[in-house]
Amino acid sequence: MTLAEVLHSAAEQFDPSDGIDLAGMLIVAAPAIIAAIGTIVVGVITVRGQKKGAARAGKIDAKTNEIHEQTVNDHGMKSNMRDDIDEIRELVKDISDRQVDQGRDIRGLRKDVGELRGEDRTAAEAQREFERRVQAAFRREHPEAPPL
Helix, strand or coil: CCHHHHHHHHHHHCCCCCHHHHHHHHHHHHHHHHHHHHHHHHHHHHHHHHHHHHHHHHHHHHHHHHHHHHHCCCCCCCCCHHHHHHHHHHHHHHHHHHHHHHHHHHHHHHHHHHHHHHHHHHHHHHHHHHHHHHHHHHHHHCCCCCCC
8 A cells, every 4th residue: 555545544534623533633643733833933033043054154254355365465555464564573583683782883893981080080089199299299398388
């Protein structure tokens, strides 16, 4: 017996002519109805989720394209991130070289200033010694005069 023959004979035997038969038919069909409603609900949720996911993926694609645009050398006259980083690297290297030179110059200046301070101390000490000798000579020659 085929499926069509089985369904045809079942339809001949089951004739829902009153409310009890309809209730029985509803009870028999309830699992299929619940499964159909569940399938529809899951389908609607899935479609909504896919639309939200597609929108989210579109935003991610746009950001990815923007990042790609900035990091590769294929967008014409605009400066890209790779070139900018190379320029910054060169600037930092130049600044570093200048700082090394300036450090050398500052060390030289410190050395020169230290030498000048040492010479100034020596000259001041010599000046004080000269003044003491002059005062001592003045006191020897003029013992009654007031000190200078």
